[in-house]
Amino acid sequence: MxxxxxxxxxxxxxxxxxxxxxxxxxxxxxxxxxxxxxxxxxxxxxxxxxxxxxxxxxxxxxxxxxxxxxxxxxxxxxxxxxxxxxxDRPGWPAALIGGGAGLGLTVLLVDAYRWSSVALPAAGTAERLGEQIFQSWVLPFEVLSVLLLSALVGAIVLSRPDIGRPAPQRPAAPAARVDVEPGGRR
Amino acid sequence: MRPVIPYVTAALLFGLGVYGVLRRRNAVLVLMSVELMLNAVNLILVTADTTARAVLPHSGQVFALFVIVLAAAEIGVGLAIVLQLYRLRATVAVDDVPLTEPTQPVDEREPAVLDAEARR
Structure with a gap:
């Protein structure tokens, strides 16, 4: 150790x-x-x-x-x-599946590596990782930037309720709200 | 360095994440458990970078960075969905969400408006 x-x-x-x-x-x-x-x-x-x-x-x-x-x-x-x-939900199936996954992976990895020892490689500094990303992994990097952009746009569209609704419903929505107000006081 | 220690840590964290996803009812807690699973995968990738000698150096760490970016995108869209669910149904319990198509069109007005109608 x-x-x-x-x-x-x-x-x-x-x-x-x-x-x-x-x-x-x-x-x-x-x-x-x-x-x-x-x-x-x-x-x-x-x-x-x-x-x-x-x-x-x-x-x-x-x-x-x-x-x-x-x-x-x-x-x-x-x-x-x-x-x-x-x-929480009732937990037996969750405990069974989660415990099974965790313990199964543990047994697998312990059996694969036992108590072996390896030497640590050179530190992954920003310089070395940057060289790797921009030499060997440029295409995944660019695809990820497109994915981030689409996730950003998707989150905005999802969280703004006025985007993506059918157009004819729009004039109806304020009218319904006006109707409700006096009704609620009645 | 014994690689079995971080590997076992990652395996246990992944099991905890699976347990949390299946056990929790609150959608935000389900997302937290998903984060646990993604971090277990990151730990496996970084540890594999020390045990496996790949052709390209530091591939595992590069993949761990990619997984972190994916997790950030996932949490952004996931929380937008959760907030929209809360706005529509006034609940974030995942087993209150109907999995089938609604037979009648979903009422998309604010929960406060629906409450006022129910009181009337």
Whole structure:
């Protein structure tokens, strides 16, 4: 056991423990905050595994952007602040399938790698990864930029209810609203 | 470095993600569990970069970056869908969503308007 192994064990334990709390906690907001701990521990794992750039991108995009988006969604859907009891379905099939997938993969990987040891490769700095992306992986990179653009446009179209409706319905909608107002007071 | 440690971590995280997706009713929590699964895949890719000697160096890390970009796109569109669902039905519970086509046209007005009509 070298220092890297000890660090990997500790960070992995933190990540798995926080992951357990994400899928079991009764508080919506706390689930998002445990997700931060889990993703941060994984970023530490990436650093130990000499993937520098991936670790910083993980911190920036996951911990910075994705979790903030998720917490925004929690607030916008008017989630209760305290514990809520209706977050879960009955859990036996989920525990069976999830546990089966996790333990099956664990057995497979432990059997494949045993207690073997490898030397860490050269660190994946921004310079080396950038050379690889812009020399060997240019086409996937460009396709991903198109995908990001389409996801952006799709999210805008989805979240604006006035886009994409049939045109003749538009004049009817305000009239219906005006009708409802005095009706509600009656 | 023993590669079995991060591999086992990733396998357990993936199992937790599958459990969360199947167990949770709230759509936002389902999305969080999907993030757990995607991160397990990222950890596998980065670890495989150290154990497998590929022709191109750092392929695993490049793929991990691509997966992070895909996850960002997924969470953007997914949350837009969740918010639209909340606007239409005033709920984010995934098992309240009908899987069949609605027999009557879905009423697309705001929940507040529908509440006012129900009270009348």
């Amino acid at each position: 070298t220092g890297a192994d000890v660090l990997l064990l500790a960070l992995g334990a933190v990540a798995v423990g926080a992951g357990v709390l994400v899928v079991t906690t009764k508080h919506l907001v706390r689930a998002g905050l445990y997700l931060v701990v889990c993703l941060g521990a994984l970023a530490g794992d990436f650093l130990v595994l000499s993937a520098e750039l991936v670790a910083w991108v993980q911190v920036l995009i996951y911990v910075g952007a994705v979790v903030v988006l998720l917490l925004f969604a929690v607030m916008l859907t008017r989630a209760p602040i305290g514990a809520s009891d209706d977050l």
